[in-house]
Amino acid sequence: MEVVIRQHEQQCGVTAADIIADAVACGATTLGLATGSSPLSVYRELIRRHRKGGLTFADVQAFLLDEYVGLPPGHPQSYAHVIRAEFTDHVGIASDRVHSPDGIAEDIFGAAQAYDALITDAGPIDVQLLGIGANGHIGFNEPGDELASRTHRVKLADSTRRDNAGLFAGDISKVPREALSMGMGTILKAATVILIATGERKAQCVEQMVHGAVTPRLPASFLQLHRDVELYLDHSAASRLSPRSRP
Numbered sequence: 001m002e003v004v005i006r007q008h009e010q011q012c013g014v015t016a017a018d019i020i021a022d023a024v025a026c027g028a029t030t031l032g033l034a035t036g037s038s039p040l041s042v043y044r045e046l047i048r049r050h051r052k053g054g055l056t057f058a059d060v061q062a063f064l065l066d067e068y069v070g071l072p073p074g075h076p077q078s079y080a081h082v083i084r085a086e087f088t089d090h091v092g093i094a095s096d097r098v099h100s101p102d103g104i105a106e107d108i109f110g111a112a113q114a115y116d117a118l119i120t121d122a123g124p125i126d127v128q129l130l131g132i133g134a135n136g137h138i139g140f141n142e143p144g145d146e147l148a149s150r151t152h153r154v155k156l157a158d159s160t161r162r163d164n165a166g167l168f169a170g171d172i173s174k175v176p177r178e179a180l181s182m183g184m185g186t187i188l189k190a191a192t193v194i195l196i197a198t199g200e201r202k203a204q205c206v207e208q209m210v211h212g213a214v215t216p217r218l219p220a221s222f223l224q225l226h227r228d229v230e231l232y233l234d235h236s237a238a239s240r241l242s243p244r245s246r247p
């Protein structure tokens with residue numbers, strides 16, 4: 001894992017945006033995208049460069065990591081809606097090139113399989129952007145006894161629902177209990193993985209991800225098995241890393 005430490009969140013975003021912009025300029029056509037607060041600085045920077053001119057996403061298809069089960073795509077907190085509002089609509093990626101698991105399908109199992117098939121057909125994903133949950137989740141692969149490899153239905157951890165309640169007017173009862181998420185196998189197939197983590201709350205899971213054992217108890221630890229993972233951390237998130245792993 002390559003560790004890049006910056007003073008501020010915004011600088012992490014700019015540095016990570018360099019990698020994505022270079023990849024797109026060199027012909028990358030498939031991006032795996034995360035929602036949540038961590039990638040926002042990356043999206044802001046990519047939007048800025050697109051508006052300034054020179055960075056086009058015309059050939060890009062985007063694949064979301066996950067989607068809540070039961071929220072219609074127009075719901076303000078559905079990830080299909082969020083990614084358009086925060087990124088893809090602003091850089092000219094047409095909505096039919098932005099893909100997400102279908103969280104309102106009657107056949108959720110079939111929807112998960114169909115999403116994997118779509119990624120396999122278009123993929124492998126060139127650059128996968130990730131955040132990390134404070135409990136070590138990646139996508140919505142929550143800690144447990146085992147991990148699914150492919151897109152699957154997940155029960156969200158109570159801590160994850162609490163963390164996300166702020167976006168649902170602080171009411172945890174409004175946060176869906178389930179989601180569809182790419183599996184770790186799907187995520188690990190991406191050519192390059194970029195993870196952004198900022199703030200003190202992420203320090204412990206970042207330490208375990210980098211220094212701990214590879215275990216389904218901390219899904220992020222599986223990133224140790226990938227040969228091109230870049231971690232963009234601010235000083236707080238990196239505060240528990242051993243000096244040896246710091247650049």
Ligand code: F6R
Pocket residue numbers: 033034035036037038039065066079130131132133134137138139140
């Ligand atoms: C979002 C996702 C999650 C988030 C994680 C961190 O699509 O898959 O794994 O990346 O929950 O969320 P933030 O960035 O809001 O701390």
